[in-house]
Amino acid sequence: MLIVNPISGTRSKRKLIPVLERRLKEMGFDIDTRLTEARGDATRLAREAVAKRYYGVLACGGDGTVNETARALCDTGIPLGILPAGSGNGLARHIGLLIDPIEALRVIGERHIEDCDYCTANDRPFFCTFGVGFDAAVTHKFSRQRRRGLLMYLKSAIDVFVSFSPERYSLRTDDRVLVDKAFLIACCNASQYGNNAFIAPAASIRDGLMDITVIHKANPLAQALVGVDLMTGYIGKNALIDIIRVSHATISRDKTGVAHIDGEPVDMPETIEVICHPGGLRMFTPRDKMTFRPLVTPLKMMLRDWRLAASRLFTPHS
Numbered sequence: 001m002l003i004v005n006p007i008s009g010t011r012s013k014r015k016l017i018p019v020l021e022r023r024l025k026e027m028g029f030d031i032d033t034r035l036t037e038a039r040g041d042a043t044r045l046a047r048e049a050v051a052k053r054y055y056g057v058l059a060c061g062g063d064g065t066v067n068e069t070a071r072a073l074c075d076t077g078i079p080l081g082i083l084p085a086g087s088g089n090g091l092a093r094h095i096g097l098l099i100d101p102i103e104a105l106r107v108i109g110e111r112h113i114e115d116c117d118y119c120t121a122n123d124r125p126f127f128c129t130f131g132v133g134f135d136a137a138v139t140h141k142f143s144r145q146r147r148r149g150l151l152m153y154l155k156s157a158i159d160v161f162v163s164f165s166p167e168r169y170s171l172r173t174d175d176r177v178l179v180d181k182a183f184l185i186a187c188c189n190a191s192q193y194g195n196n197a198f199i200a201p202a203a204s205i206r207d208g209l210m211d212i213t214v215i216h217k218a219n220p221l222a223q224a225l226v227g228v229d230l231m232t233g234y235i236g237k238n239a240l241i242d243i244i245r246v247s248h249a250t251i252s253r254d255k256t257g258v259a260h261i262d263g264e265p266v267d268m269p270e271t272i273e274v275i276c277h278p279g280g281l282r283m284f285t286p287r288d289k290m291t292f293r294p295l296v297t298p299l300k301m302m303l304r305d306w307r308l309a310a311s312r313l314f315t316p317h318s
Contacts, residue, residue: 001049002033003042003069005061008086013060019102020060020083027109029055036065046072054078056284058108060101062086063128063194067262070118070281071125079113079282087148088194088263090128093301094205095190096286100308112287115279116205119189121272126261127205127281129193130274132251133184134164134215139260150195161224166217170252173244181217183226183240185251187274188213191292194263196301197230200243201292208278212249214242233294248275 002020006013017033024031032054034045042059046069049057059069060083070080083101084092097104121130129135142156169185171178186193188200188211200211215226218240229235236243251272259268290297 001045001054001056002031002058002060002083003036003045003065004033005036005042005065005085008061008065013085016060016085016101020105023102023105024058024108027105029108036061036068040068042068043072045069050076050078056081056108056113058083060085063088063090063263066091067125067127067264070127073281074118074125074277075280077282079284081108081284083108086194087150087153090192090194090263091190091205093194093196094128094192094203095283096288096290098308099305100312103308107286108284110284110287112285113282114206114285116281116283116285117189117208117276117278118281119187119210119274119276121187121259121261121274122268124261124266126187126189128190128262129186129188129199130259130261131184131186132169132253132257132259132268132272133167133182134160135184135186135193135199136258136260136265137164139263140258140265143265153195161220167253167257170250171212171214171244172250172252173246173248176244178214178242178244180214183215183217183223184213185215186213187249187251189276193230196298196305198233198235198292198298199230201233201236201294202243205283206279208276209245209247210249210274210276212244212246212274214244216240216242231298233292233298246276247278248273250274 046057056079058081059066082092083104084099137160138157166181166183169182186199188203191203192198203211
């Protein structure tokens with residue numbers, strides 16, 4: 001089953017869908033294409049594919065579409081394939097996909113499938129990141145914008161940063177309790193938010209653990225400079241930041257409020273239990289794995305994005 005979100009990202013899917021169908025048929029797949037029309041459609045459609053025991057389910061869209069699709073596939077044995085067509089594409093970037101749906105088909109054609117982790121926050125699945133604090137506030141603002149894309153996300157981040165006030169959190173794991181005012185707490189199954197912003201550069205989706213990144217309160221300049229570390233992969237070297245690797249944790253705060261799950265805003269209560277579920281999601285992944293190196297890997301990925309964007313200007317979908 002090919003599930004397409006026609007309004008994800010910034011590009012029309014009208015010409016893309018027949019190309020995807022033709023390429024997949026050339027690979028030997030029988031294709032059942034479905035388009036989403038409303039929130040929750042991808043989950044419903046993926047459950048139908050599970051009930052009919054399809055070989056796999058492909059999600060063509062952004063992180064929200066991937067999340068909706070993947071949540072129906074957890075612990076079913078039916079693999080997820082990602083054809084990235086969104087704004088951030090965090091999980092697709094983490095596993096090393098080119099951020100183009102047609103180019104990503106090569107991974108589906110390889111039929112290389114691995115058992116990967118997924119996580120939950122109060123039983124709500126996430127596959128890339130879950131967070132409270134600044135990133136959740138930005139996600140909430142971004143979701144209310146009419147336009148999408150990286151520039152609009154950056155504008156939302158700047159608008160929120162001007163007036164944002166860190167809150168006090170308690171983070172409990174098996175062997176420690178951390179209580180502090182935090183700029184944000186990000187629970188990471190994968191290494192980045194999307195757009196090559198590495199919130200947990202060493203995170204793995206195959207180690208049975210989450211990397212929890214805590215950015216502590218500081219002065220505005222020091223807080224702003226964390227953004228540089230996000231883009232270069234040096235966030236683990238910043239003295240403002242703790243990264244804890246655990247299988248589960250409990251986050252407590254003084255009041256209910258906004259959080260985000262894979263870049264989608266959600267309301268969460270005062271106490272949030274986050275758990276990693278090892279090997280619970282099968283995924284089509286590239287055979288060749290990228291070893292993360294600070295500065296080098298972000299630069300390579302940025303150059304790859306630029307080359308891909310340039311090629312789109314001269315090569316239509318075919």
